[in-house]
Amino acid sequence: MKECIVCEEEKKEGMYICSSFVCKECEQEMVNTEPEESKYKEFVKKLRKIRKPSVFS
Numbered sequence: 352m353k354e355c356i357v358c359e360e361e362k363k364e365g366m367y368i369c370s371s372f373v374c375k376e377c378e379q380e381m382v383n384t385e386p387e388e389s390k391y392k393e394f395v396k397k398l399r400k401i402r403k404p405s406v407f408s
């Protein structure tokens with residue numbers, strides 16, 4: 352079990368973005384979210400907290 356950096360819940364399935372874990376649900380949500388949506392900006396904000404530069408910058 353890994354802690355997702357987006358929803359901060361422990362999940363089994365997911366992927367790594369810059370060595371940080373993002374669960375399957377959040378990843379799907381991210382993929383399905385339009386850049387104009389505020390939710391997407393929230394994701395980007397969370398990803399920017401990661402030590403390494405985010406892939407979304």
Ligand SMILES: [Zn+2]
Pocket residue numbers: 355356357358359360362373374375376377378
């Ligand atoms: Zn999540």
